[in-house]
Every structure is written in C-alpha cells, then in structure tokens.
Amino acid sequence: LAVVCKICLMCLIDVQIRLTGSGSTQCSGRVEMYHSDTWGTVCDDSWDLNDANVVCRELGCGTALSAPHSAHFGQGTGQIWLDDVACSGSEGSLTECQHGRFGTHNCGHGEDAGVVCGQIRLTGSGSTRCSGRVEIYYNNTWGTVCDDSWDLNDANVVCRELGCGTALDAPQSAHFGEGTGQIWLDDVACSGSERSLTQCQHRGFGTHNCRHSEDAGVNYVQLRLTGSGSTRCSGRVEMYHNDTWGTVCDDSWDLNDAKVVCRELGCGTALDAPQSAHFGEGTGQIWLDDVACSGSERSLTECQHGGFGTHNCRHSEDAGVVCSGEKTFYYYLDFADSTDAQS
Structure with a gap:
C-alpha cells in the first residue's frame, strides 16, 4: 500500500524542469520547475554542486x-517552488531531494538558483565513440584539454564518464589531430575515482599555457567473443586496437584470464578457458601473448602481457572463453519450459 501511495503522489506532482534566462543554453541557465500548471524558480538557499549535479543528470x-x-541568469517571475534544497547528488530528480514544501520559501527572485553543466565528447581523426580527442562543452563552446600531466588516471575518468569501460592509454601531442578554438583545461590531475573530468584537479576553465598541438586524447580497447559455435558469452577472444580486430594467444591462458574477460563483458563467471583455436582460427593481428591475470582486474588490458602486437604465436593458438552468463540463461529457459509442460 505504501508503494502504491508513493507512486500516486509522484503522478500527482508531475514536475518538469528546464534551464532558462539570460545567456542560458540547453545545459546552463536558471533552474525552473513546472508544477500545478505553472513554471516557477528555485531559491539559492543552500544551493550547491550536489543540487546542480542532480539537475544536470536529470536533463x-x-x-x-x-x-x-x-x-x-536573470530573475524569474511568479512562483518560487523550492527552497532549502539539499541533495546528496545521487538522486534521479530534484524533487527526490530534501526541500521545504512546494511553494514554501522566504526568498525573492534575486535569489534564483542556476546551473552550468559540462558535456564531454571524443572526436578527431580516427576517433570512435570510445577513443579520440577529449573535448568539453563549456560556456556555449566546445574546447580541448591540454596534455600537461595527462595520464591513465585522467583517461579512465573520461572513459567511465562516457560508459566506455577502462582506458588503454592516454595519447598526448594531438594524437587524434589538433582541435580549434578554446583550450578549456590544463594540468588535469585525477585520482581515477572521480565521476567526471571536471571533478578532477585542474588550473581552472580557460587557464592554460598550451597549444592545440598538445591536445589530449583517450584510447579504449573493445572486446568481443566470436568464431564457430560462439554466443554472446562464449567464443574466441578478440580485441579492437589501432582500428583493427585481433586475437589473443593461448600461451599461459587460464581461468583467471577468462574470468577477467567474462566480467568485462558482463557475462558472469568463467567456466572454461579453451585453447588451440577451439572456436576456430582468427585472421590478421594477434594483439596479446603471455597474458597473466590475477583474476581481479577490471579489464584484460590491465593484466600482465608481452605488449600489444608482440607474440610468437599463430592463429592455431587463439584463446577463447566460455562464461556462465549464456549457459545460465539457457538453464532458465529449460526450467521455464518444463514448468509450463507440467502445468
């Protein structure tokens, strides 16, 4: 009953949110909410980055x-809907944060709250969704990031922010070509645990001593399972690197290595680590050899190996994995079918 009531209340509230005002863009402006058939503002009492993060994510x-x-971003008019907003930063909507009742406040429109959100993209020559020159959207303009002190910790934050997993490397010196216009960040120093590049230490937006020949980039290695008899969670292990798919050699290949692949692909745990091209021979590049994972790594590229493209193998030694994900799925189907038959 409590759940039903909560759902009903949320339906009755029916709040929308927008950013508007002088100098506003799609991702920056005065925060306004639509409630009771009326647009109104939010008061800036206790307004901080946690609150702004919820708005940016919601939009x-x-x-x-x-x-x-x-x-x-200028004063709004009419209603002031929220005051004393206190978000943890993890909420899905501003209305989920602690606040006073709708319309209860002690503010004037000179206290209207705003947000400036930042977007990130990878672009440039040879770029893909998960590799390219790092660019940030700020102040209505896309700009680049300088490579001073740029490293894997910084690149990993970018990859995580874009949903691209783990970074392979952090190219410098405009590896993906030189950008134009603004250089937004310099001397970026991430610990690697931040949710966004803008949360890392840096010199301040637009403060730098760089040229576009120093534009920073990221590279990400993609994995897939393929070959004869393969499924989404079993097959020959292949990696996408330098714009080319290639295989992994089975020298020292074992369950610890397979565990990392299965985890990285969201396929559960490893059941087997087949060798000798069990799923058929690949073609072209052999990217990794002598892989030695502990089993706890987040990505195959974090394991010890001989270096990309360095090997003494043939494709008759291509490594494979069999993960539990697909097998568990089939067991579930068999169980469901037998239940239906009995009924």
Missing part, C-alpha cells in the same frame, strides 16, 4: 561545473 547534460546563486 542529460552531464556533470555540473558550477551552481550559480543570486539570479546569475
């Missing part, structure tokens, strides 16, 4: 760069 605008106070 699909990435991560908050700042949480302006004092009607930074």
